[in-house]
Amino acid sequence: NIETIRDGVVLLRGFADARVLLPLIDDIASVSPFRSMTVPGGKSMSVATTSCGARGWYTDARGYRYETIDPVTGRPWPAMPDAFRTLAIDAAARAGFVGFDPDSCLINRYAPGAKMGAHVDKDELDFNQPIVSVSLGLPARFKIADAVIPLSDGDVVVFGGPARKAKHGVSPVAAGALPYRFNLTFRRAGP
Ligand code: MD3
């Protein structure tokens, strides 16, 4: 159950199990809580975020960056659970990226109406490393360049090679039977 959407975009439908992952998200959020971050322009994001792993993506008035200490708690981000890391490594390997070892997992929480505007992920050191995205809960429409990919609970997408610097975003999430959409974004941010 593996599909190449376009060069560098590989979709693994139903590859992740929310029953395993959602309790781990709760554990992480009990240490580093979900928060609405501020972009450098001053607006707050509609998506609530937290992170686990050695580095967490962060934004405030000072800019976009990775932090090893959660600025909210003053403590390191929670460790990346083995089930997270293994899932990301296995998905990347299926897409041809053997040796991917994520040091960062950004957890995005979308309530109905939350969205992510078009942007490029460019705060990482090595753009030869792919990004692994795991969708949980409510469905969403993911936009990359001129394509739209409907993503539902358990879907995993690996973005690499020519897609790594593509513009992408998420349309406003519609209300449904569950309270949220969660997205786990696994990246190699540092050396
Ligand atoms: C394609 N998050 O946090 S993950 C992000 O669903 C982000 O929460 C979205 O974009 C979400 O930066 C999409 C999928 C994703 C992540 C990075 C990419 C797709 C990408 C980088 C290049 C191309």
Ligand code: FE
């Ligand atoms: Fe992104």
